[in-house]
Amino acid sequence: MKRKSKEALLLAKQHKAEDETHEPPPQFLSGLKCHVHPANFGLMRHKVFESHITRYGGELVPSLPECSEGVFHVVFEETVDEEKVKRLVDTARLPNSVFLRCTWLIESIKAKAKAGTQSHLILSMNSVEEQCRGTGESWVQEISWTQVEETEKSHIKDTDVAVTKSESQRNENPDMKDASARTTACSASHEQREDMGSQKSTKETKEDKIVEDEREPEECSRDEALGNKSVLHKWGAGAGEEDHLESLIRPFPKNLQDKFACARPSSSKPVDLNTHITSELSKLAATYKSKNDTWRSVGYERAIAAIRNYSKEITSREEALAIPGIGGRLADKIAEILESGRLRKVAEVCEGEEAETLRLFLGVWGAGPSTAQAWYLQDFRTLDDLRTKATLTRHQQIGLKHYDDINSRIPRSEVAEIEEHVREATLSLVRGAEVMVCGSYRRGKPTCGDVDVLITHPDGQSHELIFRPLLVRLRESGFLTDDLVTQEDNGNQKKYLGVCRLPGEGRKHRRLDVIVVPYQERATALMYFTGSAHFNRSMRLLATKKGMSLSEHSLRAGIVRQGQEKLSDGYMLDTPTEESIFAHLGLEYRPPEERDH
DNA sequence: CAACAGCGAGA
DNA sequence: TCTCGC
DNA sequence: GTTG
Ligand SMILES: O=c1ccn([C@H]2C[C@H](O)[C@@H](COP(=O)(O)OP(=O)(O)OP(=O)(O)O)O2)c(=O)[nH]1
Ligand SMILES: [Mg+2]
Numbered sequence A: 001m002k003r004k005s006k007e008a009l010l011l012a013k014q015h016k017a018e019d020e021t022h023e024p025p026p027q028f029l030s031g032l033k034c035h036v037h038p039a040n041f042g043l044m045r046h047k048v049f050e051s052h053i054t055r056y057g058g059e060l061v062p063s064l065p066e067c068s069e070g071v072f073h074v075v076f077e078e079t080v081d082e083e084k085v086k087r088l089v090d091t092a093r094l095p096n097s098v099f100l101r102c103t104w105l106i107e108s109i110k111a112k113a114k115a116g117t118q119s120h121l122i123l124s125m126n127s128v129e130e131q132c133r134g135t136g137e138s139w140v141q142e143i144s145w146t147q148v149e150e151t152e153k154s155h156i157k158d159t160d161v162a163v164t165k166s167e168s169q170r171n172e173n174p175d176m177k178d179a180s181a182r183t184t185a186c187s188a189s190h191e192q193r194e195d196m197g198s199q200k201s202t203k204e205t206k207e208d209k210i211v212e213d214e215r216e217p218e219e220c221s222r223d224e225a226l227g228n229k230s231v232l233h234k235w236g237a238g239a240g241e242e243d244h245l246e247s248l249i250r251p252f253p254k255n256l257q258d259k260f261a262c263a264r265p266s267s268s269k270p271v272d273l274n275t276h277i278t279s280e281l282s283k284l285a286a287t288y289k290s291k292n293d294t295w296r297s298v299g300y301e302r303a304i305a306a307i308r309n310y311s312k313e314i315t316s317r318e319e320a321l322a323i324p325g326i327g328g329r330l331a332d333k334i335a336e337i338l339e340s341g342r343l344r345k346v347a348e349v350c351e352g353e354e355a356e357t358l359r360l361f362l363g364v365w366g367a368g369p370s371t372a373q374a375w376y377l378q379d380f381r382t383l384d385d386l387r388t389k390a391t392l393t394r395h396q397q398i399g400l401k402h403y404d405d406i407n408s409r410i411p412r413s414e415v416a417e418i419e420e421h422v423r424e425a426t427l428s429l430v431r432g433a434e435v436m437v438c439g440s441y442r443r444g445k446p447t448c449g450d451v452d453v454l455i456t457h458p459d460g461q462s463h464e465l466i467f468r469p470l471l472v473r474l475r476e477s478g479f480l481t482d483d484l485v486t487q488e489d490n491g492n493q494k495k496y497l498g499v500c501r502l503p504g505e506g507r508k509h510r511r512l513d514v515i516v517v518p519y520q521e522r523a524t525a526l527m528y529f530t531g532s533a534h535f536n537r538s539m540r541l542l543a544t545k546k547g548m549s550l551s552e553h554s555l556r557a558g559i560v561r562q563g564q565e566k567l568s569d570g571y572m573l574d575t576p577t578e579e580s581i582f583a584h585l586g587l588e589y590r591p592p593e594e595r596d597h
Numbered sequence B: 001c002a003a004c005a006g007c008g009a010g011a
Numbered sequence C: 001t002c003t004c005g006c
Numbered sequence D: 001g002t003t004g
Helices: A008-021 A043-055 A082-088 A103-111 A125-129 A138-150 A157-170 A178-186 A246-250 A273-290 A294-308 A317-321 A328-340 A344-350 A355-364 A367-378 A383-389 A394-403 A412-429 A463-476 A519-530 A531-545 A578-585
Strands: A033-036 A072-076 A100-101 A121-124 A434-437 A451-454 A480-490 A493-500 A510-516 A554-556 A560-562 A565-568
Touching: A033 A043, A043 A103, A043 A367, A072 A328, A100 A103, A121 A125, A125 A578, A246 A317, A273 A294, A273 A328, A273 A344, A273 A367, A294 A328, A294 A531, A317 A328, A317 A394, A344 A451, A355 A367, A367 A451, A383 A394, A412 A434, A412 A451, A412 A463, A412 A510, A451 A519, A463 A493, A463 A510, A519 A531, A519 A578, A554 A578
Parallel strands: A033 A072, A072 A100, A451 A510
Antiparallel strands: A100 A121, A434 A451, A480 A493, A493 A510, A560 A565
């Protein structure tokens, strides 16, 4: 009973807070049955609108009945047109309902009174025939007063809505107190879509400007909340010694350093001795991720990685608890697995239609947890539903088209073939280029999720000549079949994400990532592209803790941070090889196979 | 109670 | 800005 | 989820 919908809770709390400092919200929606259709709404925006329905006295209809004589106000995202509405709901079976753009709600909130529906109407079965035939039901009546506000468009900005949105967005943390959530939101600046109307509030939006009366007294004094922790001076720098690397890293306690995954080899051992545990926890991690519970999922994944690298078989709760990354709650779960062989929690949250559908939808490249949930809310259950009814981005269309291929693993041998294909094309363009496959392939995995190719050139310049011509060539030969991201510019580095297929019969489409990098950045780029993702995050975190910063471009020292933000960029360290990066960070070198965290 | 990596692109 | 991906 |  602990958690449920934290976002909803948050919204409720915010409203409650407002109500304490203001007169109760006008109940101008009372008596109205309202449904917010999830189509094209972001998850958060959808929740925000739903919360407004109840806040202003409306009866929220969480899911629309298929067939009803009832009068429902169905609110759609502003870009949804009549065609789309008809595709999404069987309008003929809801003869008395009104289908409106969400601008109706926005305007109503702004006016603190029910706005006319006319100017926000997308479709109404009745109105098509004769506007005034309704049996004196609410919506029909409104139409008459519609004109009143009709002309008044929305120049409004619903900062109220906007703020709530960003607030909930940042606050994906499980049990975060709303106080801190609001504090965080204070610093958020907004420039929401024009059509997000507003009225009052403005909450935190611009504390520099209109400090709205209705702000919570305590909440937005975010000054102290955003205290300053200068991470740096804790170590070496505190002594104000030279800015040298050595002085920066040496004072770092070794026992602390051991807590970082990147400091230890990943179990290059044949198998995982605690599979029974990790497999169960993995299910939970994936499910939490699909539910947008990011940090809980991250917590699970870290623990899983820790268990994988634990050399012995875990036999007791105590033993588990001693492993860094495993706390009381996970230790309990492990204990349950140890004695019963299973976890009730898994059955509870991982099984069932919702979790399975979300997993299905997450397999669509370009669809993440938010989109998957939004689709589920729209009653989509199959890939065919997505194909025929959903609004798909270009990426998602491609992801759907190649759903099976993209979600199947690639044998090493085929990766090698693809590497050779790309190398050949590259070398035919520029002699002397270096082409290598990184990612899971370089880490020695037996199968790979995609092919990550890194290209550079020792002359330090030719890399610039490679990118476009290579893509053109591979495309002309029919090797590249779909482009996802054709050019991601990251400083001097360029990245391509797409889909390819080797010539010949019976070949699958494969995801291909190519980065072309300047020679000076080859080592950091190689580190990055070799991963694993977990390993990278661990190493980057360690770098941060040492007052440095590691990215695919460079390793920098002398970084000064205040909280998140960097006050000083520091200076770049020389990183000719991967070994040098480990050395700068005070770590023992790990070959790629040992970075598989 | 804040942090949990550090990037760029598409809509 | 939000969402997604590497 | 766990950690400092
Ligand atoms: O969030 C991420 C994802 C990836 N990477 C790096 C590490 C990773 O090894 C490399 C390639 O990414 P990919 O998604 O292909 O991971 P992989 O390690 O190659 O695994 P897979 O077999 O699924 O492709 O990019 C990151 O730094 N952060
Ligand atoms: Mg890969």
